[in-house]
C-alpha cells in the first residue's frame with residue numbers, strides 16, 4: 542500500500558513538473574529534459590542498465606561488496622534476486638528499496654517511471670546474439686555436411702575452420718541471408734535433408750545479426 546502511494550507520489554510529481562513545463566513554455570521554449578518517457582518499449586540495455594551507473598549504484602553494487610548492477614551483470618541479478626515484480630510492478634524491490642531511502646541514492650522521477658514501465662512491459666532482458674561457435678558451427682557436423690566438406694571440398698566445414706572458409710569465399714553475406722550462397726544452397730535442398738527448420742532459422746538470424754565470428 543505504502544509503496545503504491547510512493548509511486549503515485551512520483552506520478553503526481555511528474556505531472557507537476559510537466560504542468561510547470563507546459564505553462565512556462567509560453568515564456569520560454571526549454572522543456573525539462575527529465576520528463577520524456579518514450580511510447581516505444583523500454584530497452585533494458587540502452588535505457589535501464591545505464592541508470593545504475595549514472596546514479597552511482599555501482600560504487601557499491603560492483604559484485605565485490607554486494608551483487609552487481611554493472612553493465613552485463615545487472616539483468617541476471619535483478620531477475621535471480623526477485624527484485625522485479627511483474628505481477629505488481631510498483632512493488633518491485635528495485636523501486637521500493639530506493640524510494641524508501643537507500644544509501645543516499647535515488648532515481649529521478651523519469652528514471653523511476655522508466656523502470657516501472659520496463660517492469661510493466663514484462664521486464665524483458667537482453668537477448669544475446671546467435672553464437673557462431675556454439676550454435677552455428679556444430680550444425681555442420683550434426684547435419685552431416687562434414688562427411689563431404691572436410692577439407693579439400695569448398696567450403697571446409699570442419700570445426701574451427703568453417704568461419705574462415707565460408708566468409709573468405711563469399712558464401713556468407715553479412716545481413717543478407719537471401720543473398721548468401723550458403724543459405725541458397727541449403728534452401729535449394731543441397732544434401733541438406735538433415736538440417737532442421739530451427740537450424741535454418743538460426744543460420745538466418747546469425748547472418749541478419751552481421752554473421753559475426755562470435
Ligand code: HEC
Nearest residue numbers: 596597598600601602607622624634635638639644646647
Ligand atoms: C553505499 C553502498 C551502496 C550504494 C551506493 C547502493 N547500494 Fe544497494 N545495497 C547495498 C548493500 C550493502 C545492500 C545489502 C543490504 C541491504 O539490503 O540494504 C544493498 C541492497 C540493495 C537491494 C536489495 C537487495 C535484496 O536482495 O533485497 C537493492 C534492490 C539495491 N541495493 C539496489 C540499489 C540501487 C538501485 C542503488 C542505486 C540507486 C543502490 N542499491 C546503491 C549497498 C549500496
Ligand code: HEC
Nearest residue numbers: 684685686688689695696710712722723726731732733736
Ligand atoms: C554428399 C556430399 C555433400 C554433402 C553431405 C554436403 N555437400 Fe555441400 N557440396 C558438395 C559438392 C560436391 C559441392 C560442389 C558442387 C556444388 O556446388 O553442388 C558442394 C557445394 C557446396 C557449397 C557451395 C560451395 C562453393 O564454393 O560455391 C556450399 C555452400 C555447401 N556445399 C554447403 C553444404 C552444407 C551447409 C552442407 C550440409 C547441410 C553440405 N554442403 C553437405 C557435396 C556435399
